[in-house]
Amino acid sequence: AQKITQTQPGMFVQEKEAVTLDCTYDTSDQSYGLFWYKQPSSGEMIFLIYQGSYDEQNATEGRYSLNFQKARKSANLVISASQLGDSAMYFCAMREGPYNTDKLIFGTGTRLQVFP
Amino acid sequence: KAGVTQTPRYLIKTRGQQVTLSCSPISGHRSVSWYQQTPGQGLQFLFEYFSETQRNKGNFPGRFSGRQFSNSRSEMNVSTLELGDSALYLCASSSIIRELFFGEGSRLTVL
Numbered sequence: 304a305q306k307i308t309q310t311q312p313g314m315f316v317q318e319k320e321a322v323t324l325d326c327t328y329d330t331s332d333q334s335y336g337l338f339w340y341k342q343p344s345s346g347e348m349i350f351l352i353y354q355g356s357y358d359e360q361n362a363t364e365g366r367y368s369l370n371f372q373k374a375r376k377s378a379n380l381v382i383s384a385s386q387l388g389d390s391a392m393y394f395c396a397m398r399e400g401p402y403n404t405d406k407l408i409f410g411t412g413t414r415l416q417v418f419p
Numbered sequence: 420k421a422g423v424t425q426t427p428r429y430l431i432k433t434r435g436q437q438v439t440l441s442c443s444p445i446s447g448h449r450s451v452s453w454y455q456q457t458p459g460q461g462l463q464f465l466f467e468y469f470s471e472t473q474r475n476k477g478n479f480p481g482r483f484s485g486r487q488f489s490n491s492r493s494e495m496n497v498s499t500l501e502l503g504d505s506a507l508y509l510c511a512s513s514s515i516i517r518e519l520f521f522g523e524g525s526r527l528t529v530l
Contacts, residue, residue, distance in 0.1 A: 348521035
């Protein structure tokens with residue numbers, strides 16, 4: 304069965320430092336997509352970054368980058384230069400199989416707290 | 420460009436009642452999907468619609484239903500509400516098979 308694992312329930316990072324949030328996945332499909340979302344206390348799920356299984360380069364979006372290691376089935380999120388506003392829950396998710404579906408499987412999330 | 424809009428944002432119902440939640444996708448997006456988020460079960464896929472057709476369905480009882488209109492707006496309905504249906508219901512839309520954008524959610528409390 305397809306699965307997303309986030310082993311860090313909580314992480315602390317000092318402002319302006321970089322932080323890595325871990326995500327491993329399990330799938331037998333060759334074609335899949337990996338997502339990271341940020342969820343502040345308001346509840347909205349904010350899209351951060353996407354990596355397709357056939358993308359050769361690691362995805363980057365501003366201060367966010369995805370460290371994609373296909374053989375290890377990991378898709379860690381790296382946030383550079385953390386800001387106080389980065390404090391939130393972070394979810395890793397996977398879209399399976401053919402691209403004609405928006406069914407995502409989510410991990411349990413990591414709560415990131417940025418301190419001054 | 421407006422994002423995904425969900426209404427209502429908050430609502431309180433009592434057991435046995437039914438509820439309808441609405442989702443307006445990003446303009447041009449034809450795919451809409453729904454998710455339930457609870458502290459115990461996390462984020463779970465409910466169903467998705469594309470061009471007014473249900474394309475995929477999660478493992479939820481028949482009390483949960485949805486539909487999509489010709490303008491891509493979607494509604495989901497929960498009948499005979501139970502206490503366990505208290506959750507944040509999130510709607511998402513997509514168009515180019517990569518990014519999936521979510522709304523702010525509808526927070527349902529069942530008393």
